[in-house]
Amino acid sequence: MFRLLRRSILTVGTAVATVLAGSLLTAGTAAPAGAAEAAVPATIPLQITNNSGRGEQLYVYNLGTELSTGRQGWADASGTFHPWPAGGNPPTPAPDASITGPAAGQSTTIRMPKFSGRVYFSYGQKLVFKLTTGGLVQPAVQNPSDPNRNILFNWTEYTLNDSGLWLNSTQVDMFSAPYSVGVQRADGSTTTTGRLKAGGYNGVFNALRGQSGGWGNLIHTRPDGTVLRALSPLYGVETGALPASVMDDYVNRVWQKYATSTLTVTPFGDRPDIKYFGRVSGDVMNFTNTSGAVVTSFQKPEASSIFGCHRRLDAPNDQVRGPISRTLCAGFNRSTLLSNPNQPDSGAAGFYRDSVTNHYARAIHAQMADGKAYAFAFDDVGNHESLVHDGNPRQASITLDPFN
Structure with a gap:
């Protein structure tokens, strides 16, 4: 793939x-x-x-x-x-x-x-x-x-x-x-x-x-009234159509939850033995491997990082940080990190259920x-x-x- x-x-x-x-x-x-x-x-x-x-x-x-x-x-x-x-x-x-x-x-x-x-x-x-x-x-x-x-x-x-x-x-x-x-x-x-x-x-x-x-502000129309498109929420945040704080409440709740519990990420479907464990300390979520060594850390993300899957959720094309970041990005956009401490969540029925979510993705x-x-x-x-x-x-x- x-x-x-x-x-x-x-x-x-x-x-x-x-x-x-x-x-x-x-x-x-x-x-x-x-x-x-x-x-x-x-x-x-x-x-x-x-x-x-x-x-x-x-x-x-x-x-x-x-x-x-x-x-x-x-x-x-x-x-x-x-x-x-x-x-x-x-x-x-x-x-x-x-x-x-x-x-x-x-x-x-x-x-x-x-x-x-x-x-x-x-x-x-x-x-x-x-x-x-x-x-x-x-x-x-x-x-x-x-x-x-x-x-x-x-x-x-x-x-x-x-x-x-x-x-x-x-x-x-x-x-x-x-x-x-x-x-x-x-x-x-x-x-x-x-x-x-x-x-x-x-x-x-x-x-x-x-x-x-503000989600309706993503919609662009031509001067003659023709609806042309809806911009992604990343561009919505970057252009001011969506408030930069649009995901803050969910992020805060995720950070609070995993300060006292563990987020388990199994990023490869064909390698279930590879797992990483996330715990929050201050503004940072640290991930350890099965040996207990810290392998990567993420700063508390904001809406742009979440919607763009970049910046604080950057995903290099490697075998550790990138796969963990991809999983976190999906979990934030789908709002499944609170409902399921084992990620990725494979069941679409639980996606976008929180009131704070990527409503653009939900609608599509x-x-x-x-x-x-x-x-x-x-x-x-x-x-x-x-x-x-x-x-x-x-x-x-x-x-x-x-x-x-």
Whole structure:
């Protein structure tokens, strides 16, 4: 299974644009090699079906890192890779990488190369991409001056390599234009995820509007009144839409509980013998291993650390702190740390039950047909993510779903 990272490998942070903090599949923890590898061709078909019911022109972009060379660029409809030219400071316009998408009720098939990247799609307008000396600047609609702020768009994330395809829907940065993803296996069977229930699109926005405490402030509308998206609570905190203290009460109760009791973390489902034990001392939660040695410590987190799974809950790609942090991050977002001292909590029925929780994630999961989503960076803890994978994919699919 691939590890989901907080930072996009498509983008390098600059002083002139905010880098998206979306989860992106990377090849750092690839599945073991197998006989299926030789069967994965250089490109596979990606069928894009437009069931949105919208009449605007659709534009599609396939942007990413070419895994064989590490170069950043885009793929055209045939799957041919084009490296980005050198950028500038200030940023210079990127080449037009758009592919004309299918009209409502129709499908188009393009080719996916061996990338770790994103497939963007936008309605009615092309997206604005620019290049700095460090790489591609992606849309950052939490910034009021971003040129894409009033465009209706979304993206999916994928890695295709010699070990197969990993393709997911994501709401880590925002909830917007609805879509689902799928893979067709060599035997012709298909697996899909990411589809909302009937009425689920409006249901998410209505849940946010009805939630006290500023959650409705996450919703962005265009000047003509069109609802465009709901920002993630991380961006809500960063922009002042949500109060910075929104998670303080829950954190305080967690800290109080584990000052006198132990939080047990078993981060690897396939290695139940590896356990870590957390106890609070002052503003720090120390974790010891089974030998009693302290292996890592966490400062008392605030909302940004929790919603972003970063800062005080940073998760390096190691075998100790990262896995513990991922588990803590999931527990805080799902508000399960008080109800279950053995983490991760595998039962979704107990998620988001506290009055202080990630109500954005709660609303999204509640409206998913299969209950699965990437509503925060480590929503894959316990396998609650909206991801399809196959080691020998025949075809991938993205279906643009109705706005209802």
